[in-house]
Amino acid sequence: MDDVTVVTQRLQTRRDLTTAAVRLFTERGYDETTVDQIAAAAGVARRTFFRYYQSKDDVIFPDHDDTAAQVAAVLDEAGEDEDPLQVICRGIWQVMRMYVADAELSVTRYHLLRQVPALREHEKAVVSRYERLLARYLLERAERETAQGSHTVDRPLLAEVSAAAVVAAHNHVLRQWLRSGGQSDVEAELEHALSLVRAGLANFSVDAGAQQPETLVVTVAHTGRTPSEAVAAVRAALASQK
Structure with missing residues (x-):
């Protein structure tokens, strides 16, 4: 054999x-x-x-071990130049494909879980591994970038928040699909949900907390002063901020 x-x-x-x-x-x-x-x-x-x-x-939950391995493979194979949010969105697609692969079983199991609290709690523990996988990937990416010169103490928080947002979007679409009996257009709905998450996280990512160089803003106004007097006033104002 x-x-x-x-x-x-x-x-x-x-x-x-x-x-x-x-x-x-x-x-x-x-x-x-x-x-x-x-x-x-x-x-x-x-x-x-x-x-x-x-x-x-x-x-x-027969397929979660294999699916977790597939998600990990997607993350491991991602290029360093890829947007990390795009990468974790691609990873979460592996989970949705697992459910869709056997829609009848997934829908039947969904209704069963609603009736058995013990199984529902077990499901939460099983599914939480995906969030941990995504958060770990984001944090590892951030740590590699930190080694290259950037730094922020907020990255662990931002990594967890970003991973949680992507998983929440996936779970929302999944529940809607399961409630429809597996009849809704889950691919289009998930892509739409993830696009909203990416847009919302565009300015709130693992890099958002990186320390940015201070920016000096100079305002020019008509004050009736001579150029030399204006320069002296600016210098005095800057000195007072030190």
């Missing part, structure tokens, strides 16, 4: 376990469903279940 076949079979087994779990949770209830029942419904042994998932909570 070649490696491709093995990987395909593993992915199918993961998906079969997830499909079985979602169906049983919906039909019987989350608390009433056991790991043994999920494994039996998927046609595998109990020990096979635990080779793929640590608990029945994890089985609901």
Whole structure:
């Protein structure tokens, strides 16, 4: 059996376990469903279940590990000359594609999560890793630029705020799509949402807090003074500001 076949079979087994779990949770209830029942419904042994998932909570979210790796790859492969906001927006697209790839499962799972608080909390913990990935990328970019001469103590804050904004936009569009039963134009809506975020963050990015050189503004007005008197007045005013 070649490696491709093995990987395909593993992915199918993961998906079969997830499909079985979602169906049983919906039909019987989350608390009433056991790991043994999920494994039996998927046609595998109990020990096979635990080779793929640590608990029945994890089985609901089969693709997040792979998707997180894909997001990390997008960030790692980005060029140093690319706009960091564009890069993290490209990264968050990987998450949306994961949900859209199996719309029926995603919609069914969405309705299930609304009914089971434990799963909803588990989802929040799982999804938060994307925000951490994006924030870490922004901060690492900022630190590399700091090493080249620029500096700001605000960059950790700005990195987290920017990452949170991008993830919030994604989650807003995702919820709208799930509520529509997977029928809305999610690609256009996400691109629109991210464009709004990029515009809003244009002057509030990981570079926005960089210390800028002081700017001297000179105002010229008709005062009736001679040029030498005006120069003396400017010098006196500047001296008073030191």
